[in-house]
Amino acid sequence: MRQKRTTIIDLAKACNVSKTTISFAFNNPERIGKETYDLIMQKAKELDYIPNPAGRNFSLKRKQTIGFLLPQQFEGTFSNPYITQVIQGIGDICTEKDYTLTLIPPFNDNMNDAVYKVSVDGLITMGINVEMDIVESLKRMFIPFVTIDGHPGEDTPSINIDNKAASYDLMKEVLENGHRNIAIVALKESEYEKSMRFESTTQIRLSGFEKALNEYGISLSDPNINIYDEECFIEAGMNVAKQIVKTNKDATCIVCMSDVIAIGCITYLKQNSYKIPQDFSVVGFDNIKTSTIVTPNLTTIMQASIEKGEIAAKTLFDLIDKNEIATIHKILPHRLIKRDSLKKIN
Amino acid sequence: MRQKRTTIIDLAKACNVSKTTISFAFNNPERIGKETYDLIMQKAKELDYIPNPAGRNFSLKRKQTIGFLLPQQFEGTFSNPYITQVIQGIGDICTEKDYTLTLIPPFNDNMNDAVYKVSVDGLITMGINVEMDIVESLKRMFIPFVTIDGHPGEDTPSINIDNKAASYDLMKEVLENGHRNIAIVALKESEYEKSMRFESTTQIRLSGFEKALNEYGISLSDPNINIYDEECFIEAGMNVAKQIVKTNKDATCIVCMSDVIAIGCITYLKQNSYKIPQDFSVVGFDNIKTSTIVTPNLTTIMQASIEKGEIAAKTLFDLIDKNEIATIHKILPHRLIKRDSLKKIN
DNA sequence: ACGCTATAGTAAACCGGTTTTGTAAACCGG
DNA sequence: CCGGTTTACAAAACCGGTTTACTATAGCGT
DSSP: OOOOOOOHHHHHHHHTSOHHHHHHHHHOGGGSOHHHHHHHHHHHHHTTOOOOHHHHHHHTTOOSEEEEEOSSOHHHHHTOHHHHHHHHHHHHHHHHHTOEEEEEOOOTTOHHHHGGGSOOSEEEEESOBTTSHHHHHHHHTTOOEEEESSBOOTTSOEEEEOHHHHHHHHHHHHHHTTOOSEEEEEEOOOHHHHTOSSOOHHHHHHHHHHHHHHHTTOOTTOTTEEEEEEOSSHHHHHHHHHHHHHHOTTOOEEEESSHHHHHHHHHHHHHTTOOTTTTOEEEOSBOOGGGGTSSSOOBEEEEOHHHHHHHHHHHHHHHHHHTSOOOOEEEEOEEEEOOSSOOOOO | OOOOOOOHHHHHHHHTSOHHHHHHHHHOGGGSOHHHHHHHHHHHHHHTOOOOHHHHHHHTTOOSEEEEEOSSOHHHHHTOHHHHHHHHHHHHHHHHHTOEEEEEOOOTTOHHHHGGGSOOSEEEEESOBTTSHHHHHHHHTTOOEEEESSBOOTTSOEEEEOHHHHHHHHHHHHHHTTOOSEEEEEEOOOHHHHTOSSOOHHHHHHHHHHHHHHHTTOOTTOTTEEEEEEOSSHHHHHHHHHHHHHHOTTOOEEEESSHHHHHHHHHHHHHTTOOTTTTOEEEOSBOOGGGGTSSSOOBEEEEOHHHHHHHHHHHHHHHHHHTSOOOOEEEEOEEEEOOSSOOOOO
16 A cells, blocks of 8 residues: 655644645745754655645646647657657757646547646647637637647637748749659548638648649649548558559659658658659658658758747747737748759659 | 636536535536536536636546656657657557656756656656666655666566567677677766666666677677767767777677667768668667668667557556555567668678 | 435535735834 | 834635535435
8 A cells, every 4th residue: 555645734743833834944934933944844854745746736726737739649649750859849848947748649539628637737739720629618718728730810829830832842843853743642631620611731731732733834633643641650651652653653753741651652662662763753741850861861841840849838838927818820931951852854 | 818717616606506516516416406417517518617627636636647757858758769659658558548648857867856846646767777766766755656678676667678688689690690890889878877786778788798799709898899888869870880980990780779879870871871781780779660761671679669658557557546566577578670781791 | 293214415624735814922222 | 111023933715626424305104
């Protein structure tokens, strides 16, 4: 049977003082006499007393914790370096501020309810938009939150890149390199996401692709442009590559909305003796570290993932500390990174 | 100014009942009359009342949260897929049990103090051993914990692989392939770790290497065996490879205690026009996903990282639920995975 | 009509702290 | 020596819930 740790009352009794005095000893030492203070500290050491943070935080009406609402189950989240880097950025700021970071699972479709069962001072979310129930719910519960890669509405902070411009840049590069038969691998959306009238990141990026294609007189619905939907796993990327070589052999370039998928593609293609970029060019999105490790190195769009997390966390702490509503809509820079996985043809 | 959310008292007043009744309505509906119940639920909806989890958990003397004590700063943790997979495993079990997972930064050298400022029902730690102060501290505070990759003492659960056997297997494979001039890249230990009399994972693995070497009549201190210490980053791996080609050109194989380092080595070597495994063989440890993505694929020791996290979490929940001390010392299987980064020579 | 048992609700204690308010004794200047 | 100010501590309220113990009323069988 586990023992109970010493409480403030235990210590107060041991010292023959009130619990007020104990509390002052730990938080306002100047308010009590030196001898009493010394006695309390000595007895505290003897009895292993450390103020219970749960009681303390409850009393202070804070949690000293912010939450990160996972955009998907743990597997998808933790196998995607882009997301783990975002978490790293958040975590670094939390460490600085002496807060802890709680990971909150996505709770499938009824996110709304379950979020309330966890207690945090604020929340960082990814990929949600203003139409989702959770936005309204969080506001109703007065839970401050900031959103990365999403559009939670005018009055709620968000951190994004210019996804349309970024995907335009990527597709333009592909087109400039002469590719005209292109497989696009989009990020699969849930039925829930699809039901939104609001444009998802996938749709925005598609529109960026479209803009570039249009400049070359090509429509998104052109028979030479094929769009696939895939989850964001290595294996999913391998899978879509398999499909592409089976059904769409004339494609010269595979444009992926995520490096993870792109790397999955490359891995599958190389395993099946295709040469990259000779047989297929492949480009990605995010510039995760692995994109410099695969052979060939991946042409991709860099976005500052750690910084995204850091800024999101800082913004959230502003919200929490100032106790007021900030409406920052930050657009971080992106950059096309040209490497070796995109071949110039014709 | 942020509003306050509705409390149980607010709702009680609105319904003209006591807060006991409200509490029963949410937790023991059968104890109150149907009409009262309906009224409460209706008013609760009107006023957006949801029981405050902080108050609830405090009252129930639980936190509904377990902590993961990061083995190093966020950067090192989140750039190492082995660790993120462990976290994934822990997270999956937390999700099942409706707990959340809190990431606790390592607090540098005075881990002991800071751990108490976070409130969790239990803790999962990595790489600590029985001599570290934190073990004693956690016990004194009656915080249940289980340790992954460490030896926290007889009476505290641990999850490990047989590191000596695993490293023996790895080195034996290297030797069987004819390598005799070997660079070993060990995981760098802090001064604090070095001060322990207890063997660290690094030292245990070194002893496994030694055993294999001895079978070939080679001592660890042989001039052809060179040991390097490195942090566990890609860049650190690149760095050590640079050192090795500069000062130890005769080495034919680089044996790394982590895939991350091995991949860093390969990346550097390839960037500098060395051929792997023709110029250098490289082997790693952990079997992270990227080890199948680099070219050549990495020969390594597989250990079930996700499963480690899962088992650790399950064990911890047993401790928490049963409220008693379990002393499970689990040794999970490992496996040598032969791939293409190790060349047979002579 | 009586006593017994359910039923439906309330009051109060409790979880472990913080903080406001109160108060006795010491101190102080004139 | 008196009135006012400090000093050093304590009492009590509070944070938002749960739970134990208690009470009033209704329903029941006999």
